[in-house]
Amino acid sequence: MDLKRFEGLRDKLRKDPVFFAEAVLGFHPFPYQAKLLRCNSKRVVACWARQTGKTTAIAVKVIHFAFTNANKTTLIVSRGLRQSMIMFNIIERFILTHPFLARSVLKSTRTMIELKNGSKIIALPCGPDGATLRGYTADLVVMDEAAFMPEDVIASVIFPMLATTNGxxxxxxxxxxxxxxxxxxxxxxxYWSQHVRAEDCPLISKEFLEEQRRTIGDLRFKMEYEAEFVEEENSFFSQDLIRECVEDYDLINESQLWVEGKIAGDYYLGADFGKKVDYSVIALLKREEEGKLRLVFLKQFALGTPYSEVIAYIKRLDEKFDILKGFVDQSAIGESLVEEIKEFAPQIDGLTFTARVKQDLMVLLHARMEQKRLILPMERSLLTQINEQQYRFGRAKPTEIAEEKGYMTFYHPPGSHDDQLWALA
Ligand SMILES: Nc1ncnc2c1ncn2[C@@H]1O[C@H](COP(=O)(O)OP(=O)(O)OP(=O)(O)O)[C@@H](O)[C@H]1O
Ligand SMILES: [Mg+2]
Known part of the structure; x- marks a missing residue:
């Protein structure tokens, strides 16, 4: 290859991230990803539907930036490290498995890659207050799932990091x-803003989208797959309120329940027994400092699961966790089954979920969320259910709706714990 052509190639690789992605990484961006890769704006917002390739596209952009610019720092930030690591791991895989790119790595740790050209890529959590970010200066900051990051941190910690670098x-x-x-x-x-719907993504089929629209309903479909900022006006637990309660962590995996030994901590249990058309659900909340409660475990049983099986599960949880107090929905199972539970776990009581009781629980739960004393995992499906079912509830006739919609059941468990704590307080 003559030198001139090689120089031309280098120049093209530097100037065109899409060419870089295809020629160097073997990654073929979809048209909207290509647009984002080529965007030169210093202020970018990508509002894309679920699973349309946001994280992957930006991972590629970060690699291009780090390899074609010397001495630049890129920070990958999200609500928690778990989410930041999703993108970081994609970047790491592209670089470390690449025959040439891997040779340009000077140092790599679990959360940082430093290249021989002096550029660094660092994954960080922002946490509730951005304390983990203080002290950094950056040339590029990528915020994945930015809609779940605390606004204060973005405005008062992240943007100032870009001030001196014009990043x-x-x-x-x-x-x-x-x-x-x-x-x-x-x-x-x-801002340079880009809106992408799921139907724009060649990996997502029409059939899948039609099925999703039927299962999750129009409103949620609009948000998740059409990337619209929608929300029912009467939503009892608004998306903005829910965001305040979100942290980025994993729920306890069911497989951990069958491992020997107890899982440390103090817990509250709530169980809602599904009747014919709704699910039985068990939730566990862990007591943390300052009276906070963290949702750590959630189990939804298949429709038609016999109550005996659900009760056996509660027994298992009672063996595995120190359950301080618990409530189960007595209206579904009746007193005798509650007695059966009390035989092995006397600290668990039956509660009759009348419309009135439900409303009280909801109001309490709302207050608890406003005080940031409830912590929820960053799981969109769970959060959208909380957001959605509440507005349905807010419209009144709670019991009827609970029976109509299986997902309504998600609401009860945290509610019942909350009531319990309130009663204790
Ligand atoms: N250009 C592409 N060609 C082939 N596959 C792709 C492309 N872009 C993304 N993907 C694949 O699509 C899937 C979703 O990508 P990614 O996780 O980046 O999407 P996302 O929008 O961040 O999703 P989520 O909403 O779950 O965060 C992944 O399996 C990824 O490898
Ligand atoms: Mg993503």
């Missing part, structure tokens, strides 16, 4: 709540 900020997310910097930036004409 670039990229926020990507599926929508969540309008009262947030992600939404305002998306609407801000000073």
């Amino acid at each position: 670039t900020a990229i926020m990507l997310s599926t929508p969540w709540g309008r009262n947030h910097i992600f939404y305002r930036s998306f609407k801000n004409p000073d």
